[in-house]
Amino acid sequence: MNIPSKDSLYIGVDLGGTTLKVALVDIDGRILTQERVPTEVRDVRRLIDQLIGTIREVQRNEEGRGHIRGVGIGLPGLINIKTNRVEVMPNLPDVxxxxxxxxxxxxxxxPVIFDNDAxxxxYGEFVCGAARGRRDIFYVTIGTGVGAGIILGGKIWRGSNGFAGEFGHMTIDPEGLECACGNHGCLETKASAPSIVRRTRTxxxxxxTSSLSKLGLRQGVLTSEDIADAAAEGxxxxxxxxxxxxMFLGIALAxxxxxxNVEMVVLGGGVMAAGDLILKPTVEETRKRAFxxxxxxxxxxxxxxxxxAGMIGAAMLARDSV
Ligand SMILES: [Zn+2]
Known part of the structure; x- marks a missing residue:
């Protein structure tokens, strides 16, 4: 383990299904420089070369000064913490x-540390964001999918292999639609951005009579942002x-x-741009159902x-782990 000093720097990587984001982050979680590129989805070799190439680009500017102490990488899949192997990464070429x-x-x-993107x-929200100073939190991200991270006693709770926190795949409707994971009626089929669009179109x-009628009846045009905007306009x-x-989120969160018995639930991801329009019913449903x-x-x-959050959290995880 190397001892961090105040000028230690970390590289934080967030490999998303559409964007690869790599940042140079200082010891307090401030982003100094960053690169964002569309994720290479054509094949697995190109994806790996792009990931390494983008990290090296950020690293190169600082090379020789010895301040960079580690790399943290958030990956969208199941990461086996015992073997450091990516076991499942459903939305990208199979690594x-x-x-x-x-x-x-x-x-x-x-030194490198891998973890699940959520x-x-x-961890980013816990160290530098909405849950700063807390010990026991549940973080949910609602976007293309529904993911979560559990922090208990100030540490990420990963389960025995690293697969914990798959909140989006809790069954919420036994008769529901088939999910990408193979199960039926997962929360993700009810609360992700694509499911919001699908339910609206139906x-x-x-x-x-809705203001969304024109957009919604044409395939592939309506987005969850349009729906949030329309809701905000009444x-x-x-x-x-x-x-x-x-309501579906609240059922699962209860x-x-x-x-x-966490002290805070933090909700992030693109869908939460709708703010109170989604937060209020979520909290209300949780209140009705929880102790x-x-x-x-x-x-x-x-x-x-x-x-x-992903880049900062990955860098802070490298700071605290490598
Ligand atoms: Zn599922």
Whole structure:
């Protein structure tokens, strides 16, 4: 273990399904420089070369000064913490047969830590964001998928292999639609951005009075941001959809609060840009379903670091782990 000094720097990486983000971060979690590129999805070799190349680019500017102490990487999949292998990464080319960890370590010459993308974002919010100073938090990110990170006693709780926190794949509707994971009726099929769009479109075929009608009936045009905007402008259908989304989130969160007795739930990801329109029904549904004392001792907050949470969290995880 190397002893950090006040000029120690860390590289934080957030490999997303659409964007690869790499930042040079100082010891207090401030981003100094960053690179953002569209994620290479054509094949696995190009993806790995892009990941390493972008990290090296950020590293090169500081090379020779010896301030960079480690690299933290958040990956969108199941990361086996015992072997440092990526076991499943559903939305990107399959890296599971490659030893990505060894390749990054060799190319950078630095200590490297891998973790799940939601875990590193949770860690970012815990160290520098909405949950700063807390000990027991549950972080949820709602975007293309629904992910979560659990921090208990100030440490990421990963389970025995590193697979914990798959909140989006809790069954919320036994008769529900098939999920990408193979199960039916997962929370992700009810609360992710694509599911919000899908449920809105289904309703628009029956209800043509909504301001979204024109957009919604054309395939591939409507986004969850449009729905949030319409809800903010008073569109009743859009508000109803967000309320229902909050209800599903609240059902699942009540279970989490009863199970873990966390002191804070932090909600992040693109869908939370809808703010109170989704937060209020989420909190209300949780209140109805959770034990009173557990609910009253739990605060709800919208994530503070936005799209930087993953990079900052990955860098801080490298600071605290390598
Ligand atoms: Zn699922």
């Amino acid at each position: 599971s047969s490659y030893d990505l960890y060894s390749e990054v370590t060799k190319a950078t010459g630095l 875990n590193v974002a949770a 309703r628009l075929f029956r209800d043509s 569109d009743e259908l859009a508000q109803l959809i967000l309320e229902r989304t909050g 279970g989490v609060i009863n199970l873990l 009173g004392p557990s609910f009253r001792n739990c605060q709800f907050a919208i994530a503070a670091l936005g799209p930087n």
